[in-house]
Structures are given as structure tokens and as C-alpha cells.
Amino acid sequence: MMPPIVRPDRAATRAAIVAAARELTITHGWAEVRMAGVAERAGVSRQTVYNEYGGRAGLADALADAEIELFIAGVRAVLFAHGSHVRAAVAAAVRFALDEAAANPLVRVILTSSRGGADPLLPYLTTRSDMVLAAAAVPLLEWAAAFAPDVEPDELAFAAETVIRLVVSHIVLPLRPAAHTADALAGLVVLLLGARRRGASD
The missing domain is CATH 1.10.357 (Tetracycline Repressor; domain 2)
Known part of the structure; x- marks a missing residue:
């Protein structure tokens, strides 16, 4: 796995996470979307995704x-x-x-x-x-x-x-x-x- 990408601000990180979730949902369907997969696609740690959105419900809202x-x-x-x-x-x-x-x-x-x-x-x-x-x-x-x-x-x-x-x-x-x-x-x-x-x- 590539090391997490360091972004200059929180807004950019959140936008990257949502964009990754969107791509994965369109490609595979929401049922197959996992926080770890979103993190990898966004270039951040899995914990960062949880820190920002709390879980799948929060990510779906975003x-x-x-x-x-x-x-x-x-x-x-x-x-x-x-x-x-x-x-x-x-x-x-x-x-x-x-x-x-x-x-x-x-x-x-x-x-x-x-x-x-x-x-x-x-x-x-x-x-x-x-x-x-x-x-x-x-x-x-x-x-x-x-x-x-x-x-x-x-x-x-x-x-x-x-x-x-x-x-x-x-x-x-x-x-x-x-x-x-x-x-x-x-x-x-x-x-x-x-x-x-x-x-x-x-």
C-alpha cells in the first residue's frame, strides 16, 4: 500500500474521502464499499476516514x-x-x-x-x-x-x-x-x- 497522502487542510482530506466513496459506490455498489477501501482510494489512513465520518452512516450522509x-x-x-x-x-x-x-x-x-x-x-x-x-x-x-x-x-x-x-x-x-x-x-x-x-x- 502507498503511504498516506498528506493534504494541506481538513477540507481537502474530507473531499478526497467522499470522492473515493463515490467512485467505489458507482463502480461496485454501496454494499461493497468498505472503509478500508475508501481510505486506500483516497490515500489516507483507515483511521482518518473514521475520524472524519465516524462510520458508514456518516460517510453515506456526506x-x-x-x-x-x-x-x-x-x-x-x-x-x-x-x-x-x-x-x-x-x-x-x-x-x-x-x-x-x-x-x-x-x-x-x-x-x-x-x-x-x-x-x-x-x-x-x-x-x-x-x-x-x-x-x-x-x-x-x-x-x-x-x-x-x-x-x-x-x-x-x-x-x-x-x-x-x-x-x-x-x-x-x-x-x-x-x-x-x-x-x-x-x-x-x-x-x-x-x-x-x-x-x-x-
């Missing part, structure tokens, strides 16, 4: 937090890239979420954790489902504040919660191709937000 942060950043970037074009922005964000869930097993597990399943990572995530939904609403609300300031806050919050829950439902049980689903849900959001902005969304 892994979920990091993946949620990346996912939310992606949604935010896609939304703001489309500016005030409501339908195009929402369709692109929904398509991003569906594609990420299909391609990234960690995102899929996190987003669908409240729906049950056999993945061994789920016990560490089921208490986070409401937090995930709340976090997913943040970029939608930020984008709407910038580009749809005339929409009533309660109406906006309802639209955001509705589309997020529907996206999760379509991740769990896809009914049609992602592009069709994204366009349909975007049309629903336009209706929820009112016909006044439909011209800007097309």
Missing part, C-alpha cells in the same frame, strides 16, 4: 450531501441559461434531472429514496427525502425571482413543489421518453404560473 449539491448546481445552471423563457427553462431543467437520474445511480437513489427499494444505501437516505425536495426547489425559486417576479410567491412555491414531485415520479416509473416528459411538465408549469407569461415561454 456522499448524499455532495451529490445533492452537484445536482442542484446543475439544475440552477440549466435554468439560468434559458433566462426568461419559462417553458424552455423548465423543460431543460426537467430533462437534466431525468437524464442525471438515468445516468447517475447515486442521484437516482437519492431522488427516489422516499419510494422504497432494495438498495443498501437507502437506509441512510430515507430521512432526507423532504430535505432533497426542499433543496431542489431552491434553484427554481431563485430563477423565478429573477425572471418571473410578478408571480405570487404561494403560486410559485406550489408550482415548484408540483413539478419536483412529478419529476421524481417519472424517475421511479418512466412513462415516455425523457424529452416528451420534460416538455409536458414544462407545459404544466406554464399553466400553473398563468397564461400571462406563455408568450415569453414559447
